[in-house]
Amino acid sequence: MLGAVRHKGMIPWDDDIDISLYRKDYERLLKAIEEDNHPIYRVLSYDTSSWYFHNFAAILDTSTVIEDNVKYKRHDTSLFIDVFPIDHFSDLSIVDKSYKYVALRQLAYIKKERAVHGDSKLKDFLRLCIWYPLRLVNPRYFYKKIDQLVKNSVTENPAYEGAIGVGKEKMKEVFPAGTLKELILTEFEGRMVPIPKNYDAFLTQMYGDYMTPPSKEMQEWYSHSIKAYRK
Numbered sequence: 001m002l003g004a005v006r007h008k009g010m011i012p013w014d015d016d017i018d019i020s021l022y023r024k025d026y027e028r029l030l031k032a033i034e035e036d037n038h039p040i041y042r043v044l045s046y047d048t049s050s051w052y053f054h055n056f057a058a059i060l061d062t063s064t065v066i067e068d069n070v071k072y073k074r075h076d077t078s079l080f081i082d083v084f085p086i087d088h089f090s091d092l093s094i095v096d097k098s099y100k101y102v103a104l105r106q107l108a109y110i111k112k113e114r115a116v117h118g119d120s121k122l123k124d125f126l127r128l129c130i131w132y133p134l135r136l137v138n139p140r141y142f143y144k145k146i147d148q149l150v151k152n153s154v155t156e157n158p159a160y161e162g163a164i165g166v167g168k169e170k171m172k173e174v175f176p177a178g179t180l181k182e183l184i185l186t187e188f189e190g191r192m193v194p195i196p197k198n199y200d201a202f203l204t205q206m207y208g209d210y211m212t213p214p215s216k217e218m219q220e221w222y223s224h225s226i227k228a229y230r231k
Contacts, residue, residue: 001195002203006211009189013219015226018082020163020180026085030057044080046143053105053139055146055165056084067227079228084166087150088158088177094149095174098165101149105142108134172206 003011010017021029030043042048045057052058058080065078107115107130115131116124146165153164162174179201183194196202203210213219 001199002207002210004186004188004193004195005199005203006213008187016080016082018084020084020086022161022180023085023087026057026083029083033059044077046140046147051140053109053143055143055150056082056163058082063231065229065231067229084163086161086180087153087164088155088161089150089153089164090155090157090159091153092160092171092174094153094164095162095170098146098149099168099170101142101145102165102168104130104134105139107131108137108139108142169206175202175205 003009003014003017030045033041033043034048040061040063042060042062043057044052044060046052046054058077060078060080062078107127110131112128112131115127117127118124143165150164158177160174161177161179167173179198180196182197184197184199185192186195186199187193
């Protein structure tokens with residue numbers, strides 16, 4: 001959404017596209033792609049893979065292969081678009097609980113050097129103390145924990161909506177129910193695509209002055225550290 005609003009396309013220094021859908025539409029999309037049985041495009045999710053552990057799905061271009069230099073427990077995969085489910089809930093405690101599981105899940109699969117941030121000797125020491133035993137834990141364990149949190153939060157009259165167990169911004173990613181429901185069309189790389197009519201409220205909450213690009217240093221930080229090849 002940020003790229004569509006600020007750049008009318010891809011963010012020049014970013015290297016991916018994310019899609020967010022309400023849970024019902026999210027599940028419909030994944031089912032449609034699987035049933036289409038396309039020779040190149042397929043769904044990568046907890047249910048379609050023996051190793052995938054994120055609480056969102058990815059749509060793969062299987063004619064490509066990528067090298068990922070981040071993961072300790074590495075698996076070959078392809079270029080992808082992430083698809084995030086937006087859930088409705090009223091109990092805000094699931095936000096903090098899911099964040100803790102996300103942090104543990106990340107430590108369970110990254111390389112040792114990725115666990116050392118250099119922001120504090122004490123914090124790095126504590127991260128490594130957790131990282132070593134987590135090498136023995138399957139990250140999919142934390143998927144189950146987060147998934148159960150979401151399922152237990154279902155209510156008839158939800159107060160909030162957001163992608164639980166996906167990002168790391170906690171309450172920044174939680175919005176009043178219905179914020180993302182109404183859509184408008186905007187330009188993206190020469191095509192018209194739907195984004196929330198309330199995009200300003202969303203982007204302001206997430207990024208503040210979102211029309212001002214980040215510094216050069218921050219632009220370099222956004223890379224996903226992968227190399228991609230055509231098969």
